[in-house]
Amino acid sequence: MTMTEERLDAAFAALADPTRRAIVSRLARGDATVSELAAPFDMSLPGISKHLKVLERSGLISRGRDAQFRPCHLEVEALDGALDWIGAHRRMWDERFDKLDALLAGIQRAPAPASPRQGRARPRA
């Protein structure tokens, strides 16, 4: 999946906070209401709601339409976009070293140039 730069900006910015990462972590195990999400934190409901708004604007979560509970849901495609970006650059880095390794292996396999001193016994003192 290819994400626009703006979506990537928003996804990475949303993940740059421990409370929001904990919310994403909880939602990876299943949908949850705001009260359920707030339970493990020493944080007010408005405090949690603020984080949920950042996550919702980033596309990382969506919220149900049920007016009373509005369960939160992880939008895994947005997570994939961020994962793909980092993964692609990680592979780019690895491939660079694979190429270096192949180059070095090629150099080691090539016959060493004959030394002009080769085969000559050094006269004993």
Added chain:
Amino acid sequence: MTMTEERLDAAFAALADPTRRAIVSRLARGDATVSELAAPFDMSLPGISKHLKVLERSGLISRGRDAQFRPCHLEVEALDGALDWIGAHRRMWDERFDKLDALLAGIQRAPAPASPRQGRARPRA
């Protein structure tokens, strides 16, 4: 690799900008000087330096000690920390659906409960 929450905050925040992502992208192909990094951008050297400082503080890049050129180098372990965090939660999400699939497959394999009407022919009108 396990990263502290602070390192993850900094790594994700550093990646939440298109210029900084482009710098990471360039460095994934090899070390580069500030001038080389600045070349593709319509940005002043101090502008690029500001982004480099954010990347350096996040641990995503380091800079050489050569006073004149100080080439920038991608610190791939920091990228791995961010990749691992997202990857772990992506797998958590997948495993949840794998379990659901297994549960549904189990239900489908189980014999259907015998209906009390089973075997009885309905009288023709």
